[in-house]
Every structure is written in structure tokens, then in C-alpha cells.
Amino acid sequence: MKIGFFGAGHMGSAMIQGFINSGEVSPTDILVKGGRSQTAANRQKEMGFTLIDDLHDIAEAELLIVAVNPSAVLPILKALPTSVTDKKIPLVSVAAGVNLPEMADVLGDEYPLAHCIPNTPVQVNEGLLGISYGEQLSSADKDTIDQALKILGSLVEIDEPLLGIVGSVAGCGPAFVDLFIEALSDAGVLYGLNRELSYQIAEQMIKGAAELALQSKKHPGELKDGVATPGGTTIKGVVALEKHGFRNAVIEGVKGTME
Template identity: 50%
Template sequence: MKIGILGAGHMGGAMIKGWLRSKQVQPKNILVKGGKSGTAEALQAELGFELTQDINDFAKVDVIFLAVSTPLIMPMIEQLKEILIKTNIPLVSVSAGVPIQEMQEVLGEEYPIAHAIPNTPAQINQGITGISFAKKINSDEKKLITTAFEYLGTIMEISESKIGVFGTLAGCGPAFVDIFLDALADGAVLHGLDRETAQTVAAHMVSSAANLMLETGKHPGVLKDEVASPGGTTIKGITALEKEGFRYATINALDTIMKS
């Protein structure tokens, strides 16, 4: 599979790292066009993928990913239009805010388009990607796109009407978890644990707790109750979190993003 990707910022860079880390895609089979920031050049020096400034080079790839910011999606499609119409290469946008229908207005309803929202853990092949497909995409085109994302972690096909909230949860959520991890580590450091140990314990705890939920299929509330013994230390900690509005703050963070 020859992959073309325009944009090598946080998300594009995470995808490139994930593909190479998977060993399923070789550096020579990733073609990247970056912007003016120099990020793509710096990443290329580290990872050895193919770098180009010539948009016409993308006529030689099997699938094209747009990992640029939302305002640049449609201008980039306009730049690629001649190549895309001529080659019919499947096109995937990984930016929020531009629906498939808007892209089809430029490329036509028959064009093989997907709209996907991955997240940054894709760089270690543990991402989760929500993906929607144009109605008329064929099975081979769909398989090509899903295979590329499977190299990066778990994928979920989701209706485009829900991809915004999916992206908020999956895409913004890691930053919320990072704040939680930092705070947990701070609490342990406050009571004498060294910073490195505190961060390692917090990270393993969050990762293992999430995996326990996924593997057992139990509701998180049930798993919480299994730890919170009557009158015990855990329920006292939970009470302190509830007193500070922990649940509401978390729900409100997602709600605020969706309303922005």
C-alpha cells in the first residue's frame, strides 16, 4: 500500500509514526507533503519517509489522507481536484468540521470519500478511529481505507451525524486523561512518592482499569463499586471527587466543546 498524506502536524505525524511502527508500511511507501512550519521536514529526517512539495506526485499513491486543519480541507481538495478526478484515488479527511457532502460538491457523489477522526495514540498503534464512508464507495476502496486505519489501532464505523461527538470524546479525551494523570501523580508526590514512580503508577493504573472494562464488558459503575468497599478508603476518595464536581466537570468539558 502506497499512502499519501498532506499534513504532518500532531495528527498527521501520529499516523505516520503508527504506520511505520506497525511494520506494515515501509518508509518508501509513505509520501508526505507538509506546510510552511517545517514539521514535515523534521519528521522526515527522523523517520525516512518520502517528502514532496509537488502535488502531482500524489497521483502515484493508493490512498490520500488530508491531515490539515479544517479551514484548509476544501482549498486542498481544490488543489488536488484534477489529480483526483483523473485517478479516482480514495480520499480520506481526518479533520473535523467538513462533511462528506461538502467534499462531494467538488468531487461528485460517485467519488470514494471517507471522513475519519483518529486520535494521537495511533502513533503507538493503540488509537481509536471513527470513520464514515460515502454511500457509493465500493468494497475494495472501503477495505483499503479500513486496512490503513487498522494498522493504527481500533476502528469503528459510525454515522457522520455522530462523528463530531465521537471526535470530541476520542480526540480531546486523551488531553483530559493527561490532566487527570498529572493530578494523580501530583497527589502522590505531595505525600512523598517520587515524580517518575508516581507518573508510572498512574499511567499503568489508568491503562489497566480501561482494559479491565473493555475485556470484562462490565459497566464502569460496576467496576467502581467492586473497588469501593463500604466505609473504605476508596469511597472516601470518590466522595471527595463528587464534592468537587468531578463528574459534572467532565461532562461539561465535552458539552462545552460540542457547543463551541
């Protein structure tokens, strides 16, 4: 499948990396139109995708992904050549804050559109991608979009007004988890683990706990209770975390992203 990208910044290149890692998309089948700086050209040297200059070349793609700063989305849609718009190549924007009605105002109600908020684990094919589909999307175009994006992780359909909170929990969440990894590792080092081992233990623990929650489908409270022996060390740690406002700190963190 040929996939056209506008933008190969942080999110664009994370998605490109995921497609390449999967082995399901050849690097040269990823066509990228970059911005004004050398970002895309630099990434091209590392990743081997096809860098394009002439916008008409992107019409070879079967799917278009717009991964640019929100302010650049509508100008890009306005500048799409007729070779793209006539073919009605399905287009997915991953930009926060530019919604489907705004995009349809530019491209017309009939144009196949989707709005997706991915997170950075797409680069290791473990992403969470919230997605809202345009009303006029045919099942064939929806299949094209889903088939490609499922390569990058789990696709969750959601009403567009809720994409913002998906972006906060799933899109900003990796940064929160990274802080948690650092904090746990600091504690490990405090009690004598070497730094590298401490990171490895914290990272694998978080991966395993998430996998157990996903596979068992048990309530997180039940899983927590399964670790907390009555009168034991875990419950003492839980009490200490709650005393320091752990749960509230996390909720405030998400609220901070929504302001």
C-alpha cells in the first residue's frame, strides 16, 4: 500500500517508523511532503522513505496522512491538486483541534475524511489511535484507513468531541508514564539498584501490569487487591501514595492538558 504523508515531525515520523517496522509497508511506498526546514529530508536519510517535492506525486498514494501543526492543516487541504481531489484519496488528519466539519468545508462533504489522534507508541506498533470518521465515508474507504492504521496499534472509534480527552489520556499519557518510570527508577537507585537495571525493571513491570490488565479484563482495583496482602508491604505503599495525592495528581495532570 502506498501512503502519502504531509509532515515527518515527531508524530509523522513515529507513524512512518511503525509502518516500516511492521514490514507490511515498504519504505519507498511511503511518500512524504515535508515543510520548510530540513526535518523531512533528515528523516528520509535515516528511514529511506520517498521524499517528494511535487505535490502531484502524492496522488500515487492510496491513503493520505496529514501530520503537520494544526495551523498548517487547512492551508494544505486548500492546496491539494485536482489529481488528488478528483481521485478522492482517503485522508486522515492527526492534528489536534482541526475537526472534520472544518476539513469538509474545504474539501466538500463528499470527500473521504477521518480525524485520528495517535500516540507515540505507534512507532513500536503498540499505539492507541482514537479515530472519528467523516459522515460520508464509504465502507471501502473506511477499510483502507483501518487496514493501514491497525498496523500501528489499537484503533478506537470515538465521537469527535471526545478526541481531545483521548489525546490527553493516550497522547500525553506516555509522558506521564515516562515520569513514573523515572520516579520508580530513582527509588530503585535509592535502595541500591544500578540505574540501568532500575529502568529495565520499572519499564518491564509497567508493560507487564498493562498487559495483565488488558488480557485479564479485570477491574484495576481487583488487580491491585491481588498484589496487596493484608497488612503487607504493598498496601503500605498504596496508603503512602494516596497520602501524597497520587490519584489526584494524575487527574490534575490530565486536567492540565485540557486547559
